[in-house]
Amino acid sequence: MSRRNTFCISILCAAVAAAITAAAFHALDEGPPGGPTHSAAEISSEPALNFCELRSPQAPVFPPTFAEPTTTTVDWSAIYARAVPSLVSVTTEVGTGSGFFVSENGHVITNLHVVADGVSIRIRTQEGRVLEAELVARDVGNDLALLKVNPAGLAITVPLFANINEVRVGDPVGALGAPFALPNTLTVGIVSALDRDRGNRPQAWEPLRAMIQTDAALNPGNSGGMLVDGRGRVVGIPTQIESSVRSSSGIGFAVSVETLLRSLPTMLEGRDVERTFLGISIDQSTGRIRIDDVYCNSAADQADVRTGDQLIAINDQSADTADELVDVLASITPGEEITITVQRSWRRLELEATAKAWPTSPLSAGCG
Numbered sequence: 001m002s003r004r005n006t007f008c009i010s011i012l013c014a015a016v017a018a019a020i021t022a023a024a025f026h027a028l029d030e031g032p033p034g035g036p037t038h039s040a041a042e043i044s045s046e047p048a049l050n051f052c053e054l055r056s057p058q059a060p061v062f063p064p065t066f067a068e069p070t071t072t073t074v075d076w077s078a079i080y081a082r083a084v085p086s087l088v089s090v091t092t093e094v095g096t097g098s099g100f101f102v103s104e105n106g107h108v109i110t111n112l113h114v115v116a117d118g119v120s121i122r123i124r125t126q127e128g129r130v131l132e133a134e135l136v137a138r139d140v141g142n143d144l145a146l147l148k149v150n151p152a153g154l155a156i157t158v159p160l161f162a163n164i165n166e167v168r169v170g171d172p173v174g175a176l177g178a179p180f181a182l183p184n185t186l187t188v189g190i191v192s193a194l195d196r197d198r199g200n201r202p203q204a205w206e207p208l209r210a211m212i213q214t215d216a217a218l219n220p221g222n223s224g225g226m227l228v229d230g231r232g233r234v235v236g237i238p239t240q241i242e243s244s245v246r247s248s249s250g251i252g253f254a255v256s257v258e259t260l261l262r263s264l265p266t267m268l269e270g271r272d273v274e275r276t277f278l279g280i281s282i283d284q285s286t287g288r289i290r291i292d293d294v295y296c297n298s299a300a301d302q303a304d305v306r307t308g309d310q311l312i313a314i315n316d317q318s319a320d321t322a323d324e325l326v327d328v329l330a331s332i333t334p335g336e337e338i339t340i341t342v343q344r345s346w347r348r349l350e351l352e353a354t355a356k357a358w359p360t361s362p363l364s365a366g367c368g
Helices: 001-026 046-054 076-085 257-268 323-330
Strands: 088-090 094-101 107-111 121-122 130-139 143-150 172-177 183-200 207-213 225-230 233-240 253-254 279-282 290-294 309-312 337-344 347-354
Touching: 001 233, 001 347, 076 088, 076 172, 076 225, 088 107, 094 172, 094 279, 094 347, 107 257, 130 257, 143 257, 172 207, 172 233, 207 233, 225 309, 253 257, 290 309
Parallel strands: none
Antiparallel strands: 088 094, 088 121, 094 107, 107 143, 121 130, 130 143, 172 183, 172 225, 183 207, 207 253, 225 233, 233 253, 279 290, 309 337, 337 347
16 A cells, blocks of 8 residues: 555544544534534535645646757768868868869859969869869858869769758768868768858958858868868858868858859859959948948948938848848949939938949048
8 A cells, every 4th residue: 555545544543543533522522502513424525525635746848849858869970971072172282171073064162262372272082083173263251162073984073962950059960171281071060050251352442241150179170171061061161260270160251152152153154253342331320221331442431422321222132131131232243323312411312323342452441
């Protein structure tokens, strides 16, 4: 018999005994005149029965809005086997890096800083073949370079590409490359952050935007390689590390797959990718764009945009927030005629200019 049942029976017996005792006293006591008398049968044991019927409370149930944490084990050996056939090592007379095939015609993508200072470029394939490569096109603003080798006799594998909108902070990722000239090295970690903006290499003034931050170990030589997700799909291209000693400190950055796929069609046509530089610094403290300064010899300088103007639109497309401005400029090709709409005091002005590409060196400010 359980302790609980024994306890309940004890309570019940005590209650019955108390009732019999009370009845005996009532039988001996005449009680007050006209007062009621009670028999043992009239004395209820309900409190004891209710106490014995108590049940432990049920475990709390989470509301439907709470999702149970889930964990998925990633088979990195399988991911490595799936992704590594696309990987190549890139060498010049001044250094080494990584790259991977993006077309069956022998096109290889890498970082521009891996090859920019080299006169001759060679790649080593997974078959161990060393081939001369040609620099086909550049995207300076995203530190990307497209190379091409003769595809004859090569077993070329093009990797799968992820959708950047499905990438989340905390997702597992692996970096494939040749750190310190050690080819086919895999390091793993997670996505630490998204949409990081970074300074570009010294030869480029245009910043790197929408970078993926990761704690997967990146070292010199990883640049231009592959950052893959838990399904072996490319999510980015390792490009930079944050370190005072040029080695992994758990903070690395990769150009996102979205950026790559946006630039790749133009580069495959053999054309460099250029973006429009308006030539302004902005103040957003009021929630809208106010011109803080104008760079000399820029499109804004040509249009006579002035410090204190409020930017309204470009080519009749709203551009009064930073996000809108970036989107509008991305749709404009350098060399196009553009109309910049600003509010100056009580007047709304439409100013004309020719769109210009991002300069390769900083421009002087103070022309507004």
